[in-house]
Amino acid sequence: MGIIIGIIAVAAIVIIFSSINKKIDKEEEQALKTPGVAQYVRSNFPDIVNCVSSAPGFAKEFERTDCIRFYNASIGKKVLLQQWSGKLRVAVIKNDSVIKEWNIGKNDMSSLLISEIERTLGVSSKSYWENYKSRAPYKAQAILKLTKIDMAKQSDKAAKEIVESIERWSTNTGKPISELKNSFIDSAISEFGTDNFHLVLDKMKSSKMSQEALDFGIAKEHTITRFMIDALEEYLHQHPANKSANQSSPKNQKRSYKILDFYLDCSHCHEQENELKKYKLALPVQVVSVEDEGDLVAKYHVNSLPKLILVDNNGNEIKRWLGVTPASEINDYLFNNGYAVRKDPAPVNDEDDEDDPDIPKPLSTSLTAAELARLQSPDYQDKLLSIMADGGTKEQMMVKMELLLGKRQKTEAMLALEAPIRELYRRLYDEAGQSAKSENSNPLLAKLAVTNAIMDVYEHCNNDSEFLENKEKMLEIANQYGISVNLIEKEEMDRAMAIYRDGKVL
Secondary structure (H helix, E strand, O other): OHHHHHHHHHHHHHHHHHHHHHHHHHHHHHHHHOOOOOHHHHHHOHHHHHHHHOOOOOEEEEEEOOEEEEEEOOOOEEEEEEEEOOEEEEEEEEOOEEEEEEEEOHHHOOHHHHHHHHHHHOOOOOOHHHHHHHHOHHHHHHHHHHHOOOHHHOOHHHHHHHHHHHHHHHHHHOOOHHHHHHHHHHHHHHHHOHHHHHHHHHHHHHHHHHHHHHHHOOOHHHOHHHHHHHHHHHHHHHOHHHHHOOOOOHHHOOOOEEEEEEEOOOHHHHHHHHHHHHEOOOOOEEEEEOOOOHHHHHHOOOOOOOEEEEEEOOOOEEEEEEOOOOHHHHHHHHHHOOOOOOOOOOEOOHHHOOOOOOOOOOOOOOOOHHHHHHHOOHHHHHHHHHHHHHOOOHHHHHHHHHHHHOOOOOOHHHHHHHHHHHHHHHHHHHHHHHHHHHOOOOHHHHHHHHHHHHHHHHHHHOOOHHHHHHHHHHHHHHHHOOOOHHHHHHHHHHHHHHHHHOOOOO
């Protein structure tokens, strides 16, 4: 009896497979009768189509509007490329069984995926790096030169992480891989000056590299930050003068020095100009018009203003100051490092002898390590960025950070100045939020409308030339009193978003 049941079961299986094969044959027959072009597959996934169609031994069996199928008679494998729910289904079939399958989105393409498909087809045993090198030889050569890593000895995973980090760096900056290092060094010199490279390196090593590794799920030694660190350290090694410019006393050397003041008719440059009028600098100052003296702007990599640069009589850069900097701070550096002889500084304008009691001064010259760590925490980062966007002197920014940390209370003068600024932004964001919410009865649509309306107002405030001109005037006055215009705007935008979008009562 058992034998009879077994025979029946086997017969049933044979019948089922026969019917499946007949169905497949009918589909193929129908596809051959009604050929078409798989436009979606070909236009969105050309690399995979080329990978399979160019694989040795594979030929197209049929194509219709939603799929293409290839067959290799020598190894008995078929490959189906099929449009499937907005993705591409890649199925490798042997003996009527799917032995490997991928569902690939438009953003999932990578050289590693192509390599995996090739190895499954049995037409390639190359490593990820070998495949990348054959597909993009010039990029591969540039990566080797930039990273100085023997990529042939890396695992597929490590090679993929390195390649994708370098390509991401190239995409983010809009620079070819061959120019990434020099472009980064130029930007770092422009923004921080070689004198501050050690601070940049400390920041990168202490937190930035780990955060990038966490964000992208890769090893720290494969991050963009790691290769930036390598570039900075290589530059410092090749230019030892930049590391020791302040370690040897230049006062005994027969050199003269001056300050280059890069100037443009803008509010921040006017602030710097006013700072330099309060006290005379201990060295001659050469004002450089960025509009008329492009050669010097290019030579010293000046991309932002205001900018003051200490140079010797040969034009070699020694130190640069970023942003509005008090003359007293510059003189302290010159005296302490032997570039000038200390004298009793006298105010240029007697009216500046007495401090305005309404204009606050920092409670201390620096923040503690705990306070700095607190400002770098997620709860404070956006607020700190808003304060940084205001610009202003270091003293003014210190006052704002003390307010943010709760180390000091706002004075009546601060509150009086803040009130109309807050009212302006409150009115703008309230009007946008109320209007968008009232026009949509559907809660989800209302949320989306409020978000868009409020962000449109933000874009207008920060792009409209007339509004920006008025904002510059507000900033110039507010900075003196330790008030952050950008922080006020952010607070009012967040408040309006919470009320009209999320329905919170503040």
